[in-house]
Amino acid sequence: MDEVLLRSLTPRVLTILVRRGADFAAAEDAVQDALVEALRVWPDNPPRDQQGWMVTVAWRRFLDAARSDAARRRRESLISVEPEAPDPGPAPGSDDTLQLYFLCAHPSLTPASAVALTLRAVGGLTTRQIAQAYLVPEATMAQRISRAKRIVSGARFDQPGDVATVLRVLYLVFNEGYSGDVDLASEAIRLTRQLTTAIDHPEVAGLLALMLLHHARRAARTAPDGSLVPLAQQDRSRWDTRLIAEGVDILQAALARDQLGELQAQAAIAALHADAPTAEETDWPQIVEWYDELVRLTDSPIVQLNRAVAVGEADGARAGLAELALLDTSLPRYTAVAAYLRERDGDLSRAAELYAEAAQKAPNLAERDHLTRQAARLNTYRSR
Amino acid sequence: MAKYLLLKHYRGAPAPVNDVPMEQWTPEEISAHVQFMHDFAARLEGTGEYVDGQALAPDGAWVRYDGEGRPPVTDGPFAETKDLIAGWMVIDVETYERALELAAELSAAPGAGGKPLHEWLEVRPFLSTPPTITE
Numbered sequence: 001m002d003e004v005l006l007r008s009l010t011p012r013v014l015t016i017l018v019r020r021g022a023d024f025a026a027a028e029d030a031v032q033d034a035l036v037e038a039l040r041v042w043p044d045n046p047p048r049d050q051q052g053w054m055v056t057v058a059w060r061r062f063l064d065a066a067r068s069d070a071a072r073r074r075r076e077s078l079i080s081v082e083p084e085a086p087d088p089g090p091a092p093g094s095d096d097t098l099q100l101y102f103l104c105a106h107p108s109l110t111p112a113s114a115v116a117l118t119l120r121a122v123g124g125l126t127t128r129q130i131a132q133a134y135l136v137p138e139a140t141m142a143q144r145i146s147r148a149k150r151i152v153s154g155a156r157f158d159q160p161g162d163v164a165t166v167l168r169v170l171y172l173v174f175n176e177g178y179s180g181d182v183d184l185a186s187e188a189i190r191l192t193r194q195l196t197t198a199i200d201h202p203e204v205a206g207l208l209a210l211m212l213l214h215h216a217r218r219a220a221r222t223a224p225d226g227s228l229v230p231l232a233q234q235d236r237s238r239w240d241t242r243l244i245a246e247g248v249d250i251l252q253a254a255l256a257r258d259q260l261g262e263l264q265a266q267a268a269i270a271a272l273h274a275d276a277p278t279a280e281e282t283d284w285p286q287i288v289e290w291y292d293e294l295v296r297l298t299d300s301p302i303v304q305l306n307r308a309v310a311v312g313e314a315d316g317a318r319a320g321l322a323e324l325a326l327l328d329t330s331l332p333r334y335t336a337v338a339a340y341l342r343e344r345d346g347d348l349s350r351a352a353e354l355y356a357e358a359a360q361k362a363p364n365l366a367e368r369d370h371l372t373r374q375a376a377r378l379n380t381y382r383s384r
Numbered sequence: 385m386a387k388y389l390l391l392k393h394y395r396g397a398p399a400p401v402n403d404v405p406m407e408q409w410t411p412e413e414i415s416a417h418v419q420f421m422h423d424f425a426a427r428l429e430g431t432g433e434y435v436d437g438q439a440l441a442p443d444g445a446w447v448r449y450d451g452e453g454r455p456p457v458t459d460g461p462f463a464e465t466k467d468l469i470a471g472w473m474v475i476d477v478e479t480y481e482r483a484l485e486l487a488a489e490l491s492a493a494p495g496a497g498g499k500p501l502h503e504w505l506e507v508r509p510f511l512s513t514p515p516t517i518t519e
Contacts, residue, residue, distance in 0.1 A: 110478055112385040113432070134385065136435050136476050144432025175515045185516055214516060228514065366514040 004190065006038055006050070010124030011097045011194075013054045022062050024103065025149040028121050030062035035124060097122070098198040101191075102161025105169040106152045113148035114169045115176075119184075120145055123191055129182045163199065167207050167263065170195070174211050185215060205254035206263035212247035213270035216240040228370045232279035244274045265294045284314035305331050309340070317344035335361060336371060343378065352378035387435060387476045388483040390490060391506035394442050396467025401502030402495045409496050417501075420493045428475060428486070437473035444468060474510075483507055 010031055017027035034057040038050075047053035104118040116134075119125045125133075131141035174188035192208045220234035229235075251267045269290045276282040291307035294300075304327055312320020320341045327334065339354030355375035362368035406414065421437075428434035446459035473490065477483050487505045495501040 112476075112478060116432075134476070135387070136432075137429075140429055140432050140434050140476070143430050147430075147432060176513075218516075363509075363512055364514045365511045368511065 003039075006035065006042075007124030008190075008194070009051050009054050010035065011100045011122045012051060013058055014121055015097060015100055016055050017058055017062060020059070022059075022066075023153055025146070025153045026062055026065060027058075028149060030058045030065065031124075032120070032126065033061045034058035035126070097194070099161075101166045101195060101198075103152050103155060104148075105161065105166040106155055107162065107165055108151055108155070109148050111169070111172055113144055113151070114165075115172050116141060116144050117148040117152070118169050118191070119173065119187065122194075123187055125182060125187070132181050133176065133184050163201055163203065166195070167203060171207060171211075171263075174214075185211070185218070189215060202254040202257045202259045203261040203263050205250050206261055206265075206267050209247040209251035209254065210263055210267035210270055212243045212250070213267060213274050216243035216247065216274060222366075226366065227373075228366045230370075231273060236277065239274065244271075247271065248274070260293065260297070262294065262297045265290050265297060269294075282313070284310055288314045301328060301331050305334060305337055309337055312341050312344060317341045321345065332361075332363065333358070336367075339371070339374065343374075348378050348381070385476050385478060386480075386483075386512065387474055387510040388480075388487075389506075389508045389510065390473045390475065390483075390487050391508065392470040392472065392503065393506065394468040394470045397504040397506065400495070400504065402497070402499050404496035406495075413494065413496060413498060416494045416498060421490075424490055424493075425473065433475050433477050433482075433486070435474035435476050437471070439471035440469055442468055442470070480509070483509075 013034070014027055014031045017030060018024055022030070031054070034054050037057055038054065100122055101118070104121050105114050109117065116130055119130050119133075120127065127142050127145060128138050130145075131138040134141065136144075170188050170192050173191070174185050176184045189208070189211050192204070192211060196204050196208055217231075217234065217239050219240070220236070220238040221229055223229055247267065248271050251264065251271055254264050255268070269287055272283050272287050272290070288307065288310045291303065291310050294303045295307060305324075308320050308323035308327065311323045321338075324334075324338060324341060329335075335354055335358035339351050339358050342348075342354055343351035352375050355371050355378065359368050359371035359375060362371055406417075409417070425434055425437055447456050450457040475483060475486055477486065484507060487507045491503045491505050492500040493503065495503075
């Protein structure tokens with residue numbers, strides 16, 4: 001059975017239930033029950049109308065739950081006037097699903113809760129799958145999701161939301177990578193793709209392009225032993241040219257609308273990297289220009305740090321170090337960038353020290369090992 | 385979200401402010417301490433911040449390889465000089481500040497006289513998986 005297809009029904013079915021008067025939290029529980037039921041029943045007895053089947057089962061579950069709950073007696077009388085097994089009706093437009101994205105990215109939620117709720121309600125993942133992906137116990141994730149549902153249950157379902165918040169949540173999902181049973185990067189791409197059909201916004205397209213362009217390099221980013229392969233050393237023949245072409249097309253269409261945003265600018269930088277046949281042929285001057293745009297749009301110190309690297313490539317290590325000197329040394333990866341630029345400038349002993357120092361500060365194992373190897377490489381080389 | 389390890393020490397950490405060995409507490413004080421830890425863990429499960437917690441026996445041993453075909457070497461009866469871990473809790477929280485806040489709360493577990501231990505806890509971030517986007 002196509003689990004992805006099944007999951008893609010989730011937000012639509014959930015929206016239909018809410019439209020019929022179910023409160024969000026109860027509707028969401030009912031849809032999850034229906035999903036589990038579908039996984040059990042469909043392999044032997046696939047329905048012709050999958051969405052209709054899901055709506056019927058989920059609605060029945062919702063009614064059962066509402067009936068068994070004495071405190072909801074008032075609501076029971078409300079729904080008893082509804083037909084017992086309602087006709088699923090025509091498939092709702094994609095606009096309905098859009099509201100679900102906004103609800104799940106509601107500003108009153110913490111980013112972690114918004115991510116969990118989006119994966120569950122829009123993505124249709126089970127609590128267990130989400131818990132696995134984030135390496136926490138299922139009970140913990142269940143609580144995180146119920147809290148999130150309680151928080152947004154008071155929010156009006158038809159309120160227009162903030163696209164930027166939704167995009168940030170999807171980007172967080174994408175960035176989480178590949179741990180666990182569910183590939184969160186692919187899931188984020190699927191949800192963003194679905195979002196582009198519901199909303200016409202250049203930054204949504206920008207995020208999709210950015211994700212596709214990064215995803216295209218996935219196979220080349222790690223060696224078989226799991227160690228990081230830096231961009232310049234990646235085997236470009238392993239990049240997924242189909243994804244790159246799609247990302248570039250989407251980006252160009254977005255840029256043509258002349259409403260530049262942060263995500264489009266980031267995607268443009270990714271596209272310039274993807275476009276270079278070799279690392280040496282990278283169009284660094286143009287990348288610096290895009291970083292200038294990004295600095296203008298975000299004023300983020302991390303962007304300025306990345307810009308210093310690009311300047312170092314475009315105008316030489318000295319120019320990069322001069323840019324770096326203007327920034328706060330406590331920025332994440334500052335020391336790693338300093339090490340790289342020192343090495344390019346020929347100061348190998350200082351570079352080795354800085355690589356070792358950067359390794360101490362690395363936030364994850366792959367980066368720490370990578371930086372330790374860089375230090376070791378310079379130290380071994382110099383002692384010979 | 386990021387995961388942090390909160391380490392409780394038998395030895396090796398600075399002495400707690402309320403420094404009375406547990407065997408000199410009243411049974412009720414011990415129960416109150418244990419209950420506090422349970423409640424703390426349950427509350428973090430409720431906020432979606434709990435990952436794991438375990439208590440460890442105090443008698444650990446150092447072990448190393450001693451060459452092909454030979455039994456492992458242990459360090460013998462020198463355990464009292466070592467830094468020993470009494471137990472740990474793993475939390476998954478939004479920020480480093482939140483990790484410190486929770487560690488401080490855990491450090492306020494009641495000890496002798498029902499007063500907070502003010503125990504020193506070690507807080508260590510987990511190394512995460514690399515993000516999809518680094519370059």
